[in-house]
Amino acid sequence: MSEADVLRQEVLAPVADVGGPQQPLLAVRGLSKHFAVGGGLFGRGGVVRAVDDVNFSVDKGEVLGIVGESGCGKSTTARLIIGLIAPDKGEITLDGEPVGPALTLRELRRRVQMVFQDSYASLNPRLTIEETIAFGPKVHGIAPAVARARAHELLRKVGLDPSLFADRYPHELSGGQRQRINIARALALAPRLVILDEAVSALDKSVEAQVLNLLLDLKEELGLTYVFISHDLNVVRFISDRVIVMYLGEVVESGPVEALWTDARHPYTRALLAAMPSLDADHRTQEAPISGDPPNPIDPPSGCRFHTRCAFAEPVCSAEAPRLMPTGNERHAAACHMVDPASGHSRAPVASPEIQHAI
Template sequence: MDAALPIADRGGPAQPLLLAKDLRKHFPVGGGLLGRGRKVVRAVDDLSLSVAKGETLGVVGESGCGKSTVARLLIRLIRPDKGTMVLDGDPVDEPHGISVSELRRQVQMVFQDSYASLNPRLTIGETLAFSPRAHGVSAAESRARALDLLAKVGLDPESYAERYPHELSGGQRQRVNIARALALRPRLVILDEAVSALDKSVEAQVLNMLVDLKGEFGLTYVFISHDLNVVQYLSDRVLVMYLGKIVELGPVEAIYGNPLHPYTHALLSARPSMDPRKRTREAPIQGDPPNPIDPPSGCRFRTRCPFAEDVCAAREPLLAETSAQSVACHMRQPGSGHSKAEAA
C-alpha cells in the first residue's frame, strides 16, 4: 500500500472508527517473596469504549484515574493484559487483523511535554519529514509535506523549517508536534493533555487550530484533559473516568447540563466561577482518591460519595444507559436496592 495515499473509509459512517472492549492494564508493584503475592496497580479495569468517525471524544477525570493509560493502550504504546481493539472493522494485532505498525499509521498521538517529544538534534523540517520517509514516501514528497504542515499549523515554513526545538516557544513546539502527528495523514489523533502546559492565550489559539484541522483533514479526536471547560468547548461526547473505570458517558450537552453520577456532578461543581455570588464555600469532593492497588469493593467512588449505602459496597454498579447518557451508579438503576433508585 502506498503510504502517500489516504486510508479509505472501509466501514461507512455508521461503523465506529475505533472500538475497544474490556481493556485491562495492571502494573505490578514490588513485594512478595520471589514475586509471589505481588500486588498490582489497577490502572485500567475492563474498560470498553467506541469512537465514532468524525467526532471528538473528551476524556476527563482526576489525576491518577487512568486517562493517560487508556491513551497509551489505544495506540499500543503499552499492551493490554486483556481486551480487544478493532479499527474500522479490522482487529488490531491479531492473526487476521492489522499490525501495530499499521495501527500507528492511522492513529497518532500528541503528548503533553512538547519539548521531550521532539529530537533536539533534528531541525523542525527534518522532524516532520521523518515519519513519511520511514513509511516509504519519497524525500521530495516528505519535505513538501513537512513545509505544507508547518503552514497549516500557523508557522511560516521559511522561518521555522531550519530551526531546532530549543529555538521555539512552548506553543510553537506543540504546533510542531500536532503537525508531526498529521504527517502520516492519520484518521484518529489522540491528544493527551496537549494544551495543559500552555498559557491561556496560546491555548485558545491552539484549540481553534485543532477545530480547523479537524474539518480540513476529516479527523477524529480523543481529547484527554483535566480542564473541563476545554473539554466542553472541543468535545461531542464526554467520558468520565474514576479509578480505572468509566462512571459516566454521553453527549457533552447531557453531561454538562444534567450530570447523573455524583462524581461527575462534583467535578463540574469544582469549576471556578467568575460570578462572586456563586463562590464555592466547601470542597465538592471530600477526601483523596483510594489507593488503586486496593480499590474499594463495589462502587469505587463510594468512600467519597455522600449518597453511599450498603448496596454500593456490596455490588459494583454496571454502566447502564439512561435517556441521554450511560452512568454507573446504583441510584440511577431501577431496582438496585438504593433508597434513591426507582422501583424496577
C-alpha cells in the same frame, strides 16, 4: 484538485473509509491493563488496575473527551489505543478491523497518532523541526526529499512559515509553537484518529485558545476524529461532542457533552463539575465537593470504587459494583446504583425514573 492535494496523495494516501458513517471509527471493548508494582524477591507485590474493563466507541468526525483526576487511567487508555503499551485484555477495533492479525500495530500507528502533553520532551532536541516531522513518513518508505516537502506543507497547515521554522531546533521555539510542531508531526502520516493527551494543558490560556481553534480547523479540513484527554473541564466542554468520565481506571459516566453538563447522574461527575472554578459570584464554590485523594489503585475499594468518597454511599455500594446503565437520555449512561432501578439503593428510581438532584 489543488497542487497540495496531489502532493498529499503522492506522499501518503489517506486511508479509505470502510464501514460508512454509521460504523464507529474506534471501538474499545473490555480494555484492561494492570501493572505489577513492588514485590521484590521476598515481598508480595500488588497490582495497579490502571485501566479496568473500559468500553467506549468514537464515531467518525467526532471529538470524544476523556476527563478525570490524575491517575484515573486517561493516559494509559491513550497509550493502549495507540499500542505503546500492550493491553492485558480487551479488543481495539478501528473502523471494523480488530487490531491483531487483520490490522498490524505498524498499520494502526499509521492511522492513529498522538500529541503528547509535554511539548518539549516530545521533540528530539537534536533534530530540526523539519527532520522531526519528516521522520514518520521516512519510516513508512517515503523518499527523504518528498518527506521534507511534506514537512513544509504541514508546517504551513499548522500556521508556521517553513522558511522560518524548518531548520530551527525545539529549544528555539515557544511552547505554543512546539505544540503546533507536535500536531504537524502527528498529521504527517495522514492519520484518521488523533489522540490529544493533555495536548493544550501546559499552554498559556491565550495560546491554548489558538491551538484549540487550529485543532478544530484541521479537523474540518482533513476530516479527522479526535480523542481529547484533559482535566480541564472548560476546554473539554468547548471542544468535545461526547465525554466519558473516568475514575480509578473505570468509566463512570458517558454521554453527550450538554447532557453531562446539565444532567450529570454520577455523583463523581457532579462533584467534578461543581469543582470547576467560576467567575460568576453567584456560583462560587463554598466547600470542596469531594475531599481527599482517590483511594490507592493497588487495592481499590470493593463494589463501587467511588463509595469511599461518595455522600450517598449505602451498603449496596460497597457490596456490589454498579454497571454502566442507560439513564433514559440517548447515549447517556452512568455507572451508579442511583441510576439502576434494580440496585436497591434508597435513591434509585423505583416507580418513575425521576432522579433527585440533591447536591
